Amino acid sequence: MEYMRIEDQFPRLNNCAVTLGKFDGIHRGHRKLMDKILERKKETGVQAVVLAFVSDRKTVLTNSERRDFLEHMGADILLECPLTSDIRHMKADTFVRQVLAGSLKASYVAIGEDFRFGFERKGTPEFLKKSGVKYGFEVEILLKEMDGSRKISSTYIREELAKGNMEKVSSLLGFDYFVSGIVEHGRGMGRREFFPTANLIPLPEKLLPPNGVYITLSSFGQEIYPGITNVGYKPTVGENFIGVESYLFDCEKNLYGKNCTVEFRKFLRKEQRFSSYEALKEQIQKDIRMGEEYFRRD
Structure with missing residues (x-):
């Protein structure tokens, strides 16, 4: 797997199946997204690309642990994108036009139903789906994995980890x-x-x-x-x-x-x-x- 940390410019890629998110713990929901881009890779031969937004806060998996996990799962490229001021203030349409359609030339994008991006989190799944039509890539929106009536998320896992509830943490992560x-x-x-x-x-x-x-x-x-x-x-x-x-x-x-x-x-x-x-x-x-x-x- 090729690993790149975004310092300024995104790399120039071509015909990628991309999934985006924080990928803090690579929990069951994250692996559902991974399965989708790997499935598209198998069907069409595209590169499976993970774009992970990273911050300075402590994480369930360290950066090196996340890299090992994704490589083992079959990702071709991991792009770690620090949440700098420029990224936080980039408008949703600019991100789609310059990054997904421009630099990465995505042909397929898989996201969760609650994924948000862009300045003031105005980039919704529905916005991204419309943008895909505009810029020529397919967007698939996946329903969240559930634990009973609650959606599985990094926030949920962090809450249970803070309680020391290791059995629940294992269940939510899938490991x-x-x-x-x-x-x-x-x-x-x-x-x-x-x-x-x-x-x-x-x-x-x-x-x-x-x-x-x-x-x-x-x-x-x-x-x-x-x-x-x-x-x-x-x-x-x-x-x-x-x-x-x-x-x-x-x-x-x-x-x-x-x-x-x-x-x-x-x-x-x-x-x-x-x-x-x-x-x-x-x-x-x-x-x-x-x-x-x-x-x-x-």
Whole structure:
């Protein structure tokens, strides 16, 4: 997959099937859009192009995670377009004429029913459909994926993630929420005083669930280990940065420097300060038992 970040001008492409949006978490609704442009690619041989509008706020998937997802799904080109002042103030017709019809020469565009674009969000799906007739490209408007009576959206997912409702987040995304990174050396206290752990420091752009302890699965390539994970500052120990620290069941390997993906299954408890290391150790043992029971039932 070719990746381009829009700094000034959009690239000159030709005959593209395009989908547009923020693609924060690539949830079930986003994948419905992806399916459409990939279907058109298979039918006609056009390039499948994702135009993702990005901002500075924390996101469910980091930029690199989104790129990996879209490449795996089969996208040909990912255009990341920062929401600069120029983009925010570009009129809807100007965007269609200069970007979709002009630079990208789109032949097909797939959007969700609530997609909005252009200055003051005046670009509606209906406006885009009329513009397609004017400029010579097809527009398909897709109904939103639903969770009961509520539409699946990045906002909905962010709300549930903020509650630590990992089962609901997984259902809305269509996959387990995860944090990935390189296993780093901590201060060694886990190995000396408590239990050996794998430590990750998430990227600043990663939107995290509430600080606390979770039941998780950690993957190192083809090796997968169930375990429990603490997200937060470890107040009893006194870290000054937020980390993701996992105790892996039945793993004695040296994992430092390895790539790790931690998938979150269930929230157990909030992060808290304990009166002593012994009290903390006793609670961790309880957390481990709850995690082991979860996987026995699963």
